[in-house]
Amino acid sequence: ALQEALGTLSEEHRTVFLLSEVEGLKYGQIAEILEISPGTVASRKFKASRALRGEMERMGHELP
Secondary structure, eight states, rough: HHHHHTTTSOOHHHHHHHHHTTSOOOOOHHHHHTTTTTHHHHHHHHHHHHHHHHHHHHHHHHOO
């Protein structure tokens, strides 16, 4: 279900989310890799997390 939900994100949001949550990179590191500001990283991560939560709930998964 998570893979399916990740597939609904834009490429930009998915990339930031995966670099942060899967690769364990800090916002500054992600910003350097993607050549964007740390603030943009934070914004994309927030929006990705919110969208993933909504999609998972839409699929019927209860989240804490």
